[in-house]
Structures are given as C-alpha cells and as structure tokens.
Amino acid sequence: MKYKIAIIGFGTVGQGFAEILAEKGDWLKERYGLDFDVVAISDPVKGAVYKEKGLELKKTLSLITQGFSLDKYSGGIKGWDSERTITDTNSNVIVEVSPTNIETGEPGITHIKSALSNKKHIITTNKGPVALAYRELAKLAYENEVFFRFEGTVISGTPALNLGLEALAGIRIREIKGILNGTTNYILTEMEKGKTYEEVLQEAQRLGYAEAKPDADVEGWDALAKVLILANVVMGGNLKPQDVERKGITGISVQDIQEAKSDNKRYKLIGRVWRENGQIKASAKPERLGVEDFLAQVNGVLNVLTFVTDELKEVTIVGPGAGRRETGFSLLTDLLNIHRLLEKSSSTIDPSRIVTC
C-alpha cells in the first residue's frame, strides 16, 4: 500500500515531520518498505497546496523558510481549507498537527472525526483531542477500520505510549508517574541554583523552552493533558480535566526549593495516575521527592516516565519531551507502526533488509 499523506497544520511539528520525510525517504523505503507521498498540506496561515501525485517536500519547506505562502508552490491546487483537504484529496493518512487547545480540543477533534468518518488513518501530536475525546475517537476509528495513533502527545517522540501499550503488552500497570513537561523541569532545575522564578522564566523564554504566555506549562495544563491521556488510554480510565488535581509551579519560591534541598528533597512537577478502590485517579502537581528517587535525578528539559507494574516492578523511560524534530519524529513512528500492522509481515524483520539499516 502506498501512503498518501495530507498534513493539516504546518507549524513547527508539521515542518519537522516534513523535513524528516524529505531526508529519510529513500532509507525508509529500503529499510521498512515504506512507500509514501505527501499529497497535500493545509494551514490557515501558511497556505495550502494539493497535488494528487505528491508534493516535493523540499520545495514546500524552502517556501516557508523564505517567508512565502504555500500558494506560491508551482503546480497543484491551492487554497483548500483543512476540511476539504481531509475529505476531497486522494489522501489515505491524515497528519493532524493543528494548534493544541486543551479546553475545547478544537479544531483537532473536528479534523480527526472528519478523517476517521472518511476511513482515513489519523496520526496526531495534538494533545487536546486525545485528552478530551479519546473514547469517542477510538470508537470511530474502530468502526471505520482505520488507525488512530498519537505517540507524540506524551513526551514527544520518546515512545512512552508505545511502551505502555505495546512493548509492555500483557503487563498490569498499577501506577504511572513521571515528569511530563520540560519547561517546568528546566525552571525548577535552574531555581535550585539559587535563581528566582522570574529570572529563570525569562532565560527559558530566550532559549525557546517557554512560550511568551507560559501559563499552559507553568500552571500545569500541559502536564494535565498528558496525565489525562495516560489515564484514559493506557490505564483504561474515563477521566475529565476536572477529575484531575492540578497545580502549577508558580507558587514555589526559591526559599521553598532551598528548604527542600536542605532536607535532601527536590521539587518536581509530577504527573501521576494510579488505581484506588477500583477507580483511576490522577494528579499533576509539584511534589517533593527524595534526591535519590530516580525521577528526582532527571533534570533540565528531559522528561521521564515510570510504569509501576505487576511483572517487572518499575520500568522507566527517559528522553526528550519536546522539539521540532523530536515531536515530528513521533509521527513517523506512528506511520511505521501502522505500516507494520498493514503489511502483515510474517517475520520480525525481512532479513534482506537487515544489512541496510
């Protein structure tokens, strides 16, 4: 099967994904037998172009880099909005990377419903729809016999969801806990050196780790969304945002951090999901951990997730939690995982491909 991809949203993540496809196309075909074209890109600001036989990705990226709209692409149909791009193109895989809205999930939810109803696979890094509407969307995917994958919604391309759902298949997960937001982890790490919250926030904004309006990160909304995804997708819960105890890091002073330090403790914004009396519970809030705790040893923008299980006790994964390429890469992982299932390859790896990796 040839994957005909339409990319909805062409911001940082969409561009990162397009870069990876442009660079790795030949290798992906040789190594995994992955055959694809990006046939359409639609972004309300950066323009839209559709070409049935496939776009030249390098050309689309170069237009954006030079500050032009995709409408300047030579050839193809221009100006189709997201809805028309999802429904009327010859695409069979929709990559939904429109901006995240954790309150409404829109426009992501609408895009995803439209794709699934049209029997097109969905790959997304958009946290809103998965955090707010997972069950409904998973049901729609199942009914339409297409895949709905979203590895990049938790810890970017670091395969947290693949680990919990597939690599660890057969395990019973008692609890999931971790550092799910790099911005706040960077701020807390730097504050331990004696800097104030305001100083470090400015530094983080200069380095691109924090947004100009940093509330989604520092008030714990981003961690909350990821906790909801872990609770509802991996642990089988059905939680809504108001079911999760959420607290940001803005109330933590340098003095609090120094006091913790002298107690051999360290503040971390911890996302946590656990079972209690047959129910799934979750929180996203600062916790004082012992410095010898594994989670306390993950500093800076790194993220970490620990699965507390029946058969393996604790299994922990550490990796980057954000970034243009890191998040863009998660979309490729999802595509390759769909491909492996559709390909029905009978062996772990075709040995003729071993030597080329």
Place this chain on the structure above:
Amino acid sequence: MKYKIAIIGFGTVGQGFAEILAEKGDWLKERYGLDFDVVAISDPVKGAVYKEKGLELKKTLSLITQGFSLDKYSGGIKGWDSERTITDTNSNVIVEVSPTNIETGEPGITHIKSALSNKKHIITTNKGPVALAYRELAKLAYENEVFFRFEGTVISGTPALNLGLEALAGIRIREIKGILNGTTNYILTEMEKGKTYEEVLQEAQRLGYAEAKPDADVEGWDALAKVLILANVVMGGNLKPQDVERKGITGISVQDIQEAKSDNKRYKLIGRVWRENGQIKASAKPERLGVEDFLAQVNGVLNVLTFVTDELKEVTIVGPGAGRRETGFSLLTDLLNIHRLLEKSSSTIDPSRIVTC
C-alpha cells in the same frame, strides 16, 4: 487463531511463563482477545507430557513444586523428547527455554531450526541461538512465514529489543550502551561500600543473584551475548563472539573502586555497540564512568540501556534484568506482539476492551 503452545525446557523461566499464563489467562482473553492452550511441555529432567486439547497448567506446576516428574500428569502422552514435541504435536507456537549455551548455541539452535522448518512460531529467552545464529534463523523464519521473537534475551522482560526495533521505528541508532548484567552490577555496587569481591560474590550467591559457578556473569560472557544480540539484531551487524572486546570484573580490586570514587568515577560493566567507519563495533568490559553519567546512577541488580539516536538524542530504559517472572513475562509480550500482527486489528485498541484493562 488459537495459539497451541509447546514449552521446550521447564526450568525457572518456563515455569515462570506457565505461572503467568495460569494466572492471567482469562484477563488475556478479555483484554487482548488472546486464545491459547499449552498443549505440551518437554524437559529432559522434569519429564514430558502432551495433551492435544491442552494441559491444566496449575497441575503441571504443582507436580514440579512437589518434586514429581511431569510423567505423573494424569492423562496425555508421556515421554516425548524435545524434537518429537516440536514436530509431532499439534502446537503452532514453540516456546524455547532450554539452558543457554553461549559457546555452541545448542540445543537451542537445533530446536529453533526444527520449529521454523515446521512453520511454527518461535518465542525464546535463550541467548545462545540469537547471539550466534541470528541471521540464519531470521532467514529461516522469513522463508517459512512465521515469527521468531526473543525479547527476553536482553534485560529479561524489560522491553529493550521491542523499544529499539519497533517503538523507535524510523530512528537511526548511532550507539547502544548499557548495563546488561545484574550480577556484576550488584557486585560492583556493593564493593563501593568497601567490601571485597569475594565477600560480595558469596553474598550474591546466597541471594540467588550469582550462580555457584559465576564465570558466565563475572567474566562478561553473559554481557557479551547480549551485546552480540544488540549489534546483530538492532544495529544490523554480523559480529561473532571473537569480534567483541570482552573483559570481566574479576580483575577489579576494592582499591581500584576507591580510587575511582575519589576521582568522582564509578566502575560499571558496560556493553557498548557503535558504528565506526561504516562497520559495527562492540565491547563488553568495565568502564570508569563519571558519577553524573546516567548509566552510573543505575545500581544493584537493575539494568539500563541507552540508545544514542539521530532524532531523539538519547533515549534510556531502566528495568529489571533477570528473574523468574520477569523473564517469563517476556515470552508473553512476544506472544501478544505476534497476536497483534496476526490479528490485523484495524484500530489501536478495540474500544470495547478499554474498560476491562
């Protein structure tokens, strides 16, 4: 498809696997739609029994616990050796858990070839065959259109191979490094407290972390086998044991460890695979790491593996590296991964199963 399993070898790992199946059977059916019977068990010491319609696992385990042979099982055919059990039973999945031999790979290699030639899936935790004959066995699996999986050969059930091969699909791995042997990590961790090698070895033997004849662990043979598997399976190499630099920990004195400590360093037995001038290189030997190094912070019997990659920089997984249930569990993971591919399920998860997890 109903999986009809024959277990070849009924030592610790085989029993751990049988325990898990006995306890989780109903849940596995409900959660994953996994339908299975264990139809045969064959062990040269513990006896052999074959029952076409499936054995009662609890009865087989109870016989072993009471010190009886499987020949005492009421009903079924007794006394078939491994070869006959592989070829002549109605099994379609062979679980190969006979003793590991890192020099010859036998009897594992013969068992695996026999199963694959008879178009039966192979799941194994036996390091010898994978370390010594991976390419040949993978080719045979491919030609016979069956699966050959061996998650438990590296870091027991902690999904190191699934992570490198599947969860991280699409990544280019530049280097793999880690602590692959829990026995030596325990010994080195305890020696840092000032105890001698001999003291700690005895302690480890008492705790069941080290064998009476500890050479496979302390001379680095076990780590070497795992390094070969990572090099040849995950990195596409074609290395033989003599291509890998191997050194054990028996030459490390308490004084060496204290000297390292005063330099802010820590000895770890590190398995390492990397690319150099277009070739795959590997080593398994003690290294002095800075104490701030993530690998240096993993102590005791825990194992850790870091993938150094193009898109995600470093991704690290930490988990148990040995144990009856931990290693037995890896076989279930492999079975469920085969099941997912054969089932061709069209959605990430059948939502009707979500609530039951």
